Amino acid sequence: MIPQDVISLKRDDEPIPLDDLRAFVLDYSKGEISDYQMAAFAMATCLNGMNFKETATLTQAMMDSGEILDFSEFETLAVDKHSTGGIGDKVSLVLAPLVATCGGLVPMISGRGLGLTGGTLDKLESIQGYRTDLSSSELRKVVSDCGCVITGQTERLAPADKKLYALRDVTGTVSSIPLISASILSKKLAAGVQGLVLDVKFGSGSFMKTESEARELAETMVAVGTRSGCRVEALLTDMNRPLGRSVGNALEVAEVVRTLRGEGPADLVELTFALGARMLAMIGTPGDDDALRTLLADALYSGRAFERFLKMVHLQGGDPVFVESPRELPAASTIELLPAPNAGYVTAVDAEKVGRAAFILGAGRTRREDTVDFAVGLSDLKQVGEPVAKGESLGRIHANATEHLEEARTLLASSFTIDNDHSEPTDLIKERIKDLNVAH
Numbered sequence: 001m002i003p004q005d006v007i008s009l010k011r012d013d014e015p016i017p018l019d020d021l022r023a024f025v026l027d028y029s030k031g032e033i034s035d036y037q038m039a040a041f042a043m044a045t046c047l048n049g050m051n052f053k054e055t056a057t058l059t060q061a062m063m064d065s066g067e068i069l070d071f072s073e074f075e076t077l078a079v080d081k082h083s084t085g086g087i088g089d090k091v092s093l094v095l096a097p098l099v100a101t102c103g104g105l106v107p108m109i110s111g112r113g114l115g116l117t118g119g120t121l122d123k124l125e126s127i128q129g130y131r132t133d134l135s136s137s138e139l140r141k142v143v144s145d146c147g148c149v150i151t152g153q154t155e156r157l158a159p160a161d162k163k164l165y166a167l168r169d170v171t172g173t174v175s176s177i178p179l180i181s182a183s184i185l186s187k188k189l190a191a192g193v194q195g196l197v198l199d200v201k202f203g204s205g206s207f208m209k210t211e212s213e214a215r216e217l218a219e220t221m222v223a224v225g226t227r228s229g230c231r232v233e234a235l236l237t238d239m240n241r242p243l244g245r246s247v248g249n250a251l252e253v254a255e256v257v258r259t260l261r262g263e264g265p266a267d268l269v270e271l272t273f274a275l276g277a278r279m280l281a282m283i284g285t286p287g288d289d290d291a292l293r294t295l296l297a298d299a300l301y302s303g304r305a306f307e308r309f310l311k312m313v314h315l316q317g318g319d320p321v322f323v324e325s326p327r328e329l330p331a332a333s334t335i336e337l338l339p340a341p342n343a344g345y346v347t348a349v350d351a352e353k354v355g356r357a358a359f360i361l362g363a364g365r366t367r368r369e370d371t372v373d374f375a376v377g378l379s380d381l382k383q384v385g386e387p388v389a390k391g392e393s394l395g396r397i398h399a400n401a402t403e404h405l406e407e408a409r410t411l412l413a414s415s416f417t418i419d420n421d422h423s424e425p426t427d428l429i430k431e432r433i434k435d436l437n438v439a440h
């Protein structure tokens with residue numbers, strides 16, 4: 001295999017011999033192919049795409065570049081969920097302990113946010129002491145003890161993906177569907193999961209802006225994951241409005257705690273149950289979708305899932321006081337209400353503008369090495385369909401740097417549309433994608 005031949009074939013939109021593509025990726029992970037060669041390949045892929053077999057080979061090679069975890073000795077299958085990310089998306093923090101409470105095994109490898117808001121790891125690190133850098137042996141110990149873990153990618157897990165992801169971030173090649181698919185699936189498959197449910201979002205607050213783009217990504221990941229021997233399904237979900245009522249790291253953890261105590265917003269609970277039911281079906285839990293949702297509801301409203309979350313936090317070094325009493329979480333120095341300019345009904349909340357407001361306050365990062373402010377963000381957001389009186393609060397702004405407060409205030413105000421006529425929110429879950437028949 002000659003690296004420049006692989007690059008040239010992709011540049012010219014010609015098929016690449018699969019053995020050569022695999023060798024190219026593995027050699028890159030070992031440092032035998034330079035970053036500039038891989039950058040050229042990534043750009044060619046971004047421009048010309050990949051066929052199905054190439055995407056599957058890329059995924060398998062990235063998975064095989066490092067350690068592969070094995071949970072076969074456990075009595076149940078290892079299952080996981082992945083979201084393509086959105087404003088206010090804190091589902092993982094509720095879902096992992098909830099599915100574990102119902103008998104699932106959930107080794108969840110998560111990431112940090114890059115853009116408008118923090119990622120799952122950023123949210124959890126607002127809990128003092130919580131470790132997101134577990135070794136493989138520590139990860140297995142936590143899973144064995146409580147059925148779930150949420151941690152970051154280890155150095156030995158899909159290292160080719162880790163190198164390529166950092167390169168894509170600085171070369172403008174993040175948006176390639178084959179590269180996105182291979183990145184997500186290689187990590188999940190290397191983590192030993194045998195079932196995976198994808199939450200593929202579309203809309204203003206999502207990476208994929210249109211439903212058709214999200215469907216293409218979902219179909220690619222379902223097909224490639226299935227070819228790799230994993231049970232994979234996807235839900236297409238609407239991210240034109242924020243999920244839940246809080247956006248910001250510690251603020252979202254506080255909302256997670258309320259949800260695990262049975263007091264969560266309806267949209268967050270609905271999406272968690274929908275994803276959780278599919279995960280339980282994958283491990284063979286008996287019952288139809290309604291029965292599985294009932295099982296999840298019992299685990300949630302009985303408080304058992306909250307106790308499981310507490311145990312996971314403790315096992316990963318976090319101080320449970322921050323969960324038992326969310327008032328102990330990082331808090332902003334300035335909190336102000338955003339008054340409604342007129343009475344009526346909330347008919348739209350622009351998720352992207354809400355996310356940008358949180359970003360301006362310091363809840364997100366521009367570069368991977370940037371730090372996030374755990375305390376800042378937005379809370380108590382009004383949702384689509386709710387009535388509002390003139391001067392009533394549309395949400396709370398939590399800020400530490402007041403020089404950005406006015407800009408955040410203006411953005412947040414412009415995200416709300418208030419009309420005289422009532423309108424119900426559109427369906428959160430648009431489509432379920434599974435069992436695709438793709439020519440191999």
